[in-house]
Amino acid sequence: xxxxxxxxxxxxxxxxxxxxxxxxxxxxxxxxxxxxxxxxxxxxxxxxxxxxxxxxxxxxxxxxxxxxxxxxxxxxxxxxxxxxxxxxxxxxxxxxxxxxxxxxxxxxxxxxxxxx
Amino acid sequence: xxxxxxxxxxxxxxxxxxxxxxxxxxxxxxxxxxxxxxxxxxxxxxxxxxxxxxxxxxxxxxxxxxxxxxxxxxxxxxxxxxxxxxxxxxxxxxxxxxxxxxxxxxxxxxxx
Numbered sequence: 001x002x003x004x005x006x007x008x009x010x011x012x013x014x015x016x017x018x019x020x021x022x023x024x025x026x027x028x029x030x031x032x033x034x035x036x037x038x039x040x041x042x043x044x045x046x047x048x049x050x051x052x053x054x055x056x057x058x059x060x061x062x063x064x065x066x067x068x069x070x071x072x073x074x075x076x077x078x079x080x081x082x083x084x085x086x087x088x089x090x091x092x093x094x095x096x097x098x099x100x101x102x103x104x105x106x107x108x109x110x111x112x113x114x115x116x
Numbered sequence: 117x118x119x120x121x122x123x124x125x126x127x128x129x130x131x132x133x134x135x136x137x138x139x140x141x142x143x144x145x146x147x148x149x150x151x152x153x154x155x156x157x158x159x160x161x162x163x164x165x166x167x168x169x170x171x172x173x174x175x176x177x178x179x180x181x182x183x184x185x186x187x188x189x190x191x192x193x194x195x196x197x198x199x200x201x202x203x204x205x206x207x208x209x210x211x212x213x214x215x216x217x218x219x220x221x222x223x224x225x226x227x228x
Contacts, residue, residue, distance in 0.1 A: 004158075035216050045206065045219035052214075091158055095216070101147045101166035102210060104217055106158040 002027045004094050006107035013082045014115050020067075021077045021110045023092030029053075033095040034068065034075045039109075040088040048090070051075065079112075087114045119143045122207050122220040130228055135194040137223050139207030141187075147210040148190040149217065150174075150182060152203040159206065165190055197227045 003026045013019035025034070036048040051059045051068050059066050063083075067076045079086055092107040119142035129135055139148060147166055151159040151174075161174030163182040171182050179201060181193045194201055207220040 006158075033214065033216070043204070043222050045208075045217075047216050047218070050216055093217075097213065099213075100170070100172065101149075101164055102213060103164075104149070104159075104161065104208075106151075106160075108156055108158040 002094050002096055002105045004092055004105050004107040006092055006110050008110045009108070010111045012113040012115055015082055015084060017082055018078060018080045019082055019112065021090050021112065023075045023077070023107055025073050025075065025094045027073070027094065027096070029096055031097060035093040035095065036064070036066070036077045037091045037093060038088045039091065049077065082114045084114050084116060086112060088112060120207060120209060120218060120220040122223050124223060125221065126224045128226045128228065129197055131198060132196050135197050135225065137192045137205055137225070139190045139192070139220060141209050143209070143211070144187055145209045145211055148184065149208040150190065150192045151206045151208065152176065153206060153222070154203050162192065199227050201225065202227045
């Protein structure tokens with residue numbers, strides 16, 4: 001079974017600063033995908049960034065980037081130039097490929113507060 | 117916008133009553149999922165579907181059943197609701213293999 005661990009239940013960061021959220025996972029699969037989702041107080045689940053395990057290059061989306069360490073099974077999210085709108089719960093997710101429908105496994109989340 | 121609508125958005129009911137939550141999609145996607153979200157647990161998969169009448173269990177399927185009689189609708193039923201099923205329920209779709217999930221806006225279910 002796959003497990004996803006987010007060891008930081010809560011974090012805070014000053015506006016305009018940089019923060020890194022950690023995520024580790026456990027799997028015996030060689031090919032898989034990893035995602036970070038953001039859930040603001042509105043409760044919507046919003047995709048932030050994705051990473052294919054077979055790609056060594058770290059994914060980047062504007063102010064969001066990841067540090068993907070496949071051997072260490074680590075997938076951290078870096079948010080640069082933090083903004084008040086980044087305040088949200090962040091979930092790390094692992095996707096196992098399966099012919100009858102991919103299986104997704106989520107971490108327990110990190111609540112991020114951006115302080116003005 | 118992935119065209120996912122969950123209904124109802126909020127529901128309060130009593131222990132022992134049956135409850136059905138509906139997920140409707142407009143994009144004709146094959147894969148649909150039901151999750152529950154609880155503090156300290158993140159999202160946990162209840163059931164999923166990989167086609168009309170094709171469903172399978174997730175990690176927390178006890179006490180829940182699902183049906184998918186047409187592509188656009190995926191129903192989650194609590195046959196006899198218990199207080200432990202008080203939660204926020206999310207429906208999700210996957211546009212295809214190797215694609216991320218897109219979520220509905222969630223249903224807050226309270227069982228008294």
